[in-house]
Amino acid sequence: MANKTPLYDEHVADGGKIVDFAGWDMPINYGSQVEEHNNVRTDAGMFDVSHMTVVDLTGARTREYLRYLLANNVDRLKESGKALYSCMLNEQGGVIDDLIVYYIRDDYYRMVVNAGTRAKDLAWLEQQSVDFSVTVTERPELAMIAVQGPNARAKTLPLLRDSVREAAAALQPFYGVFDGEWFIARTGYTGEDGFEIVLPAEEAAHFWSRLRAAGVRPTGLGARDTLRLEAGMNLYGSDMDESITPLEAALNWTIAWEPADRDFIGRKALERARAEGVRHKLVGLLLEDKGVLRNHQKVLGGSGEGEITSGSFSPTLQRAIAFARVPKDTGEHCQVDIRGKLHSARVVKPPFVRNGKAQIEL
Amino acid sequence: MSNIPVELKYAKSHEWARHNDDGSITVGISDNAQDQLGDMVYVELPEIGQAVTAEEGCAVVESVKAASDVYAPVSGEVVEVNEVLGDTPELVNQDAYGAGWLFRVQPSDAAELDALMSGDTYAEFLEDEAH
Numbered sequence: 001m002a003n004k005t006p007l008y009d010e011h012v013a014d015g016g017k018i019v020d021f022a023g024w025d026m027p028i029n030y031g032s033q034v035e036e037h038n039n040v041r042t043d044a045g046m047f048d049v050s051h052m053t054v055v056d057l058t059g060a061r062t063r064e065y066l067r068y069l070l071a072n073n074v075d076r077l078k079e080s081g082k083a084l085y086s087c088m089l090n091e092q093g094g095v096i097d098d099l100i101v102y103y104i105r106d107d108y109y110r111m112v113v114n115a116g117t118r119a120k121d122l123a124w125l126e127q128q129s130v131d132f133s134v135t136v137t138e139r140p141e142l143a144m145i146a147v148q149g150p151n152a153r154a155k156t157l158p159l160l161r162d163s164v165r166e167a168a169a170a171l172q173p174f175y176g177v178f179d180g181e182w183f184i185a186r187t188g189y190t191g192e193d194g195f196e197i198v199l200p201a202e203e204a205a206h207f208w209s210r211l212r213a214a215g216v217r218p219t220g221l222g223a224r225d226t227l228r229l230e231a232g233m234n235l236y237g238s239d240m241d242e243s244i245t246p247l248e249a250a251l252n253w254t255i256a257w258e259p260a261d262r263d264f265i266g267r268k269a270l271e272r273a274r275a276e277g278v279r280h281k282l283v284g285l286l287l288e289d290k291g292v293l294r295n296h297q298k299v300l301g302g303s304g305e306g307e308i309t310s311g312s313f314s315p316t317l318q319r320a321i322a323f324a325r326v327p328k329d330t331g332e333h334c335q336v337d338i339r340g341k342l343h344s345a346r347v348v349k350p351p352f353v354r355n356g357k358a359q360i361e362l
Numbered sequence: 363m364s365n366i367p368v369e370l371k372y373a374k375s376h377e378w379a380r381h382n383d384d385g386s387i388t389v390g391i392s393d394n395a396q397d398q399l400g401d402m403v404y405v406e407l408p409e410i411g412q413a414v415t416a417e418e419g420c421a422v423v424e425s426v427k428a429a430s431d432v433y434a435p436v437s438g439e440v441v442e443v444n445e446v447l448g449d450t451p452e453l454v455n456q457d458a459y460g461a462g463w464l465f466r467v468q469p470s471d472a473a474e475l476d477a478l479m480s481g482d483t484y485a486e487f488l489e490d491e492a493h
Contacts, residue, residue, distance in 0.1 A: 028427070029400065032400070032401055033400055033401055033426050033427065034401040034403075034426060035401075222400070222426065222427060226426060290404060290448065291404055291406070291424075292403060292404050292424045292429065294429060312426060313403040313404070313424075313426050315401075315426070320404075339406075339422070
């Protein structure tokens with residue numbers, strides 16, 4: 001029996017095509033994935049992301065715990081509500097999951113992790129919490145709605161309670177604010193401005209319908225994937241997993257090497273890998289020919305072979321784009337094997353699109 | 363409810379076939395198939411003159427979501443392809459039985475057409491598939 005979010009009935013009523021995603025019945029689209037994608041780039045769309053796992057971490061030593069648990073450094077979080085993107089590594093430096101952690105106060109942090117990794121994440125968080133007397137509390141009674149697009153904030157703000165509207169309007173990117181059980185953050189996974197809103201499950205359907213009435217269009221997981229790919233954002237399980245370090249997943253920027261005396265899980269393995277030199281890198285690809293890049297297509301680049309980790313058709317650029325893990329010495333061009341034929345692709349630096357605008361030359 | 367013209371024949375792999383007056387057979391994918399695949403972004407067509415075999419893949423339609431093989435409903439030789447789809451693959455979504463046709467085959471054995479489903483049978487087939 002698949003899990004259903006508190007918004008399941010809304011998706012069915014909105015004509016959503018329901019598919020299984022990590023054990024959840026989720027809408028892949030509500031008719032046209034491309035129209036939903038374009039609408040987020042030009043106006044405002046909403047995503048049900050209630051399948052994602054919200055975890056509250058509490059206890060006097062929570063900061064110390066997170067300093068050890070995460071490859072990025074929570075000491076960067078100095079103001080209440082500030083968010084940090086990080087990988088959580090195993091001892092080998094492989095990625096257990098990527099996540100966002102919000103600093104609420106010294107004894108309270110909130111984390112949002114992926115749905116597909118929920119069980120192992122919770123087990124790992126619990127296991128590591130013992131030495132720090134940190135309490136790990138999953139919050140399955142909360143729903144989450146992402147509202148994204150250039151008009152997302154303007155359409156959402158009037159629907160928020162008076163008690164939080166001003167504070168929500170004043171949020172800088174990558175900050176969040178509480179309003180009772182509601183938590184409104186200026187974050188997202190599309191490369192557009194907007195909010196991610198955590199709210200009680202029983203209030204989710206009503207808020208969804210108010211957003212719809214305000215002209216925010218339901219948007220499925222299909223568009224979510226093409227939007228995040230254009231935005232140059234990794235997807236756990238496709239672009240990295242426990243066998244891949246952040247060094248080979250274009251996530252070097254999320255590793256806080258300094259201060260050198262901060263010990264974190266996976267640090268020794270990462271230092272060793274960095275000293276020895278990694279063999280692969282994750283890059284962006286733009287297909288020069290017509291066609292579509294797909295996950296797992298073989299790539300010939302530099303002195304060897306690589307593989308596409310996320311490939312699709314970019315509705316904004318009208319070209320096939322991808323992330324690919326390729327040999328470190330791959331230059332500006334490579335070839336992709338599509339059904340036995342080699343096609344030329346250009347190596348580019350993501351993001352492909354930000355705030356509705358192409359970031360690479362076609 | 364998907365659109366299923368009764369004058370056409372249908373394959374289990376969701377292609378339609380139209381028997382033209384000159385004996386050739388025009389092939390496309392059904393309205394149901396285009397709806398399942400979603401927004402079409404690329405179509406790979408066979409070569410003119412290429413020999414195709416019934417129930418074997420000879421074209422590919424790609425939506426944002428996935429790539430899907432198109433199987434020849436009958437054996438024969440490809441005599442024409444819908445080149446317009448190179449720039450406008452969305453015609454497959456907009457007009458699956460008309461402007462979104464894929465290719466035309468001169469069949470080597472027109473009797474193979476009889477093995478395909480009628481519109482009514484295809485409608486039942488879709489019903490069964492949905493359950």
